[in-house]
Amino acid sequence: xxxRLTLPVIIPARGGSKxxxxxxxxxxxxxxxxxxxxxxxxxxxxxxxxxxxTDDPEIxxxxxxxxxxxxxxxxxxxxxxxxxxxxxxxVLNYLRESEGYSPDQFAFVQCTSPLLTASDxxxxxxxxxxENADVVLSVxxxxxxxxxxxxxxxxxxxxxxxxERQRRQEREKQxxxxxxxxxxxxxxxxxxxxxxxxxxxxxxxxxxxxxxxxRPADLTIAEELLRNQEAWNRREKLPHPIExxxxxxxxxxxxxxxxxxxxxxxxVTCHRGDxxxxxxLQEAGLPIWVLSxxxxxxxxxxxxxxxxxxxxxxxxxxxxxxxxxxxxxxxxEHVVYLGNDINDRECLRLVGCGAVVADAHPDVLSSAxxxxxxxxxxxxxxxxxxxxxxxxxxx
Numbered sequence: 001x002x003x004r005l006t007l008p009v010i011i012p013a014r015g016g017s018k019x020x021x022x023x024x025x026x027x028x029x030x031x032x033x034x035x036x037x038x039x040x041x042x043x044x045x046x047x048x049x050x051x052x053x054t055d056d057p058e059i060x061x062x063x064x065x066x067x068x069x070x071x072x073x074x075x076x077x078x079x080x081x082x083x084x085x086x087x088x089x090x091v092l093n094y095l096r097e098s099e100g101y102s103p104d105q106f107a108f109v110q111c112t113s114p115l116l117t118a119s120d121x122x123x124x125x126x127x128x129x130x131e132n133a134d135v136v137l138s139v140x141x142x143x144x145x146x147x148x149x150x151x152x153x154x155x156x157x158x159x160x161x162x163x164e165r166q167r168r169q170e171r172e173k174q175x176x177x178x179x180x181x182x183x184x185x186x187x188x189x190x191x192x193x194x195x196x197x198x199x200x201x202x203x204x205x206x207x208x209x210x211x212x213x214x215r216p217a218d219l220t221i222a223e224e225l226l227r228n229q230e231a232w233n234r235r236e237k238l239p240h241p242i243e244x245x246x247x248x249x250x251x252x253x254x255x256x257x258x259x260x261x262x263x264x265x266x267x268v269t270c271h272r273g274d275x276x277x278x279x280x281l282q283e284a285g286l287p288i289w290v291l292s293x294x295x296x297x298x299x300x301x302x303x304x305x306x307x308x309x310x311x312x313x314x315x316x317x318x319x320x321x322x323x324x325x326x327x328x329x330x331x332x333e334h335v336v337y338l339g340n341d342i343n344d345r346e347c348l349r350l351v352g353c354g355a356v357v358a359d360a361h362p363d364v365l366s367s368a369x370x371x372x373x374x375x376x377x378x379x380x381x382x383x384x385x386x387x388x389x390x391x392x393x394x395x
Contacts, residue, residue, distance in 0.1 A: 006048030007125060007183070008095075009041045009107040012087040013063070014078050015056025019214050024111045025058050028219060029226040030373065033111040034059055038066040041109055043118035046125035051095075053087040084108070085194055092186065103186050108195070113138075113180030114222050115209040115229065121181050124203040128183040134198025136183040140210035142176035143168050175202055178210040230373075235387050237370045239352035242388055243334040245281065246321060246347070247381065249292035249299045249312065251340035252357060255377030268298055271377055275306050277385030282307070286388070289324060291317055293343050318346035338384055339364065340376050355384055 013034045017023035024034045041050045052063040053071050055078035060070045077086040095101045128136040146158035188197050259267040290310035292299050303310035333352040340360045348354025348367040356368040357376040374380040
């Protein structure tokens with residue numbers, strides 16, 4: 001099988017914006033808009049390199065941190081009247097002059113489509129080649145009735161006859177441009193100096209991924225859609241069905257810190273919300289076990305408080321977990337394990353869903369199926385139990 005052809009992608013991201021000040025640097029569900037666009041492009045199998053065109057120092061820094069190359073945009077094409085086309089042409093000219101590189105095709109992704117996915121980018125690129133197109137753009141199904149206002153204040157129908165109100169299924173299909181992704185023939189674009197030329201073909205995305213952030217209200221809508229999408233993506237990584245939950249203690253129930261008194265006793269801090277989440281799963285009948293290497297009695301004390309069975313001072317966690325599951329006739333593929341450090345690695349690999357807290361040790365991330373958005377000791381257990389509850393309790 002021949003390797004997939006990869007294209008460069010250009011992401012215009014100037015610093016100014018009238019509708020939403022500094023829009024491209026605004027955070028949405030924990031990430032700046034430009035960072036989301038870069039992540040989407042880097043995850044795409046069709047993209048070989050990501051270039052961000054910007055005039056803004058903060059956006060330059062964000063873009064580099066997310067793994068993109070930065071092309072500085074001149075002031076004359078950075079104002080409110082500057083077109084995206086001018087930024088694309090500048091980057092293409094920069095590549096030609098600095099590298100002698102002129103790609104046959106390229107992709108164009110906008111920061112204002114935060115729900116665009118890597119599969120959408122791949123789908124647009126595939127459509128470009130399958131349809132032998134000059135341009136492919138992302139679109140979504142449109143069913144709205146458009147009106148224009150006449151000089152006398154009356155209205156006229158644009159895409160419909162007001163005297164014949166057709167049902168949706170009777171109307172001719174219409175498509176709305178989403179602004180998310182475009183794929184273009186480079187030579188044709190440079191000749192036209194516009195994103196639409198030659199044969200233009202659509203790549204359709206569902207309406208829930210089509211939102212374009214132009215107004216403050218769009219940020220609120222996109223935030224909710226993103227959080228719902230991310231929660232759904234996390235739930236999809238859970239086993240079906242879930243038969244048990246096993247948790248490490250230090251760095252999971254706690255923030256991995258310890259307070260040592262003068263009498264050499266130790267104290268840790270736990271999140272009260274974790275207990276509420278676990279109690280709901282206990283009431284629903286899900287087997288839960290705490291398995292910890294820590295020898296301190298604080299583990300037992302906290303588990304007694306939560307009425308959780310536990311094993312602390314465990315040296316071979318994988319062997320103990322294997323036996324615990326075997327004794328209960330539980331298939332490891334239907335188990336969720338939550339850890340945070342290298343000594344959890346084998347347990348994470350054993351089960352159907354190995355989860356880690358947001359601040360887990362970098363060396364254990366590759367062994368995890370699911371990375372939570374919350375740090376240990378700050379409600380990470382509650383985040384996981386909420387995800388499990390939506391599947392286990394409501395199934």
